[in-house]
Amino acid sequence: MGSSEPTSCETIPITVEFSGGLEMLFSNKAKHAVAVPSIDPVTNSPFNIGHLIRHLVDNLITDDRTDLFVLDDHLRPGILVLINDADWELEGEEEYEIQSGDAILFVSTLHGG
């Protein structure tokens, strides 16, 4: 994400957090300050959670086992997403357009208990 080039679109700062074991895939760190483009360069549409997931796979993940995070270009089933502490199901899931200062939390439910 350090590679936020000064293209046409500006970037917005957000916080991305991983827990429930997912932090292992992201340099063993739970909280990441991330700058994302306000407009997705590929689709030229406002940057949403779907774009963010791809962005994280391209830029932030440090573990080779990306399939523990995404399957078939979508978030792996069994991972919860909280957008500012609200279930993403209430916010339109992948369609939710990211706002400056958003806190996005990914929690794996897949680990034993």
Place this chain on the structure above:
Amino acid sequence: MAQDGSLLTKKKISKEKEILAGADKKRRIVDFTGSTGQRYLRTCFIQIFEDEVHHTITSSQLFHPGEKVAIGASGGKDSTVLASVLKTLNERHGYGLDLVLLSIDEGIKGYRDDSLETVKRNAAQYEMPLKVVGYDELYGWTMDQVVETIGKKGNCTYCGVFRRQALDRGAKMLGIKHVVTGHNADDVAETVLMNLLRGDMARLSRSTSIVTGDDRSEVKRSKPLKYSYEKEIVLYAHHKKLDYFSTECIYSPEAFRGSARSLIKQLERVRPSAILDIVRSGEDMARLVPGESASSCACKGQKAPVPAISEDDIAGCGSQSGGAPGGEMAAMDKQLRENEEHAGLEIDVTKKIFENRQGGKGTLKEIPTRSGNPASKGSNGPRQVLGNCKRCGYMSSQDICQACTLLEGLNKNRPQIQL
């Protein structure tokens, strides 16, 4: 009484509708952001979750006042949430329970030693005494040594058999006759699916019971979170900021359960209620199995002939088996076949009874109706007598208990390995 599950499910769904009315969502989770809604709804979610567990506990009469109860605690999310909820409910509703944390140390470096630290912190936070029982002291083997000897393949079977006994023995050391475990609705649904895929209706029916074991077995087991979605458990832990441990067991990636788990999670994405639907289907199917007590309610005193190994204990360690969905079924099929090889190791008394009753014929002639009471109908069948293992003295339906059988194999292999 056996309807508990379905009633609760219905109740849940109607509750969800109330909560999410207007939000046009079939399913819960509850935390709206912004303005005034946030705090109210978060509290609301926590309250509802606790109320539902309370409902499960009271409607199934899981506990009696003054009962000493051991919480099987792994440090993971489920058992941590269970400990937290039970402490809360015990105080709120005056259950009068004496709660103790009971942990098993399987002897897995880099996994269990870390998670035990979490349990120790929980013990302090919840002001509960903690008892840790190790495989090494009970069996003379740690799982690290087992895996060194037999490899990773099939090691979950060993771990599961050992853990079951270890929890019982730990409870006995504490003079406790009731162990609660953190198995949730997703776990039960997985077990139902796995047994369905194996065609093992007897075990399927047993796996849906909220209580296993009865007066004759020394320690009974129950799962108060049986109707709680895993998703809710994770959210509950998140909102209550519970301290839990979430690292995958380093030996579990090959577990069959992992494939069933992935399948369930995929189903849940498409149909959120699928999980409780499977649990309910399992309960309904249980009623069709002759001689099985299908009740999900403890009040009638279940007669599980022998507390056979339930799948729950074999691999409660949910594993992520990677790979594309297309590979899942292939992987599951492979696991099924491997699992059949392991099946010889498992005690399955009820299945035998079931087969005997069919007079050796493969076809079922009489299909019990739902309205019938299968428990009273077919209870004259020969039941295996619960005795004690000749080697370790632990209760067993066979001369030598499963753990001792596995240990015998291990001990034979030890010299080779040490050379």
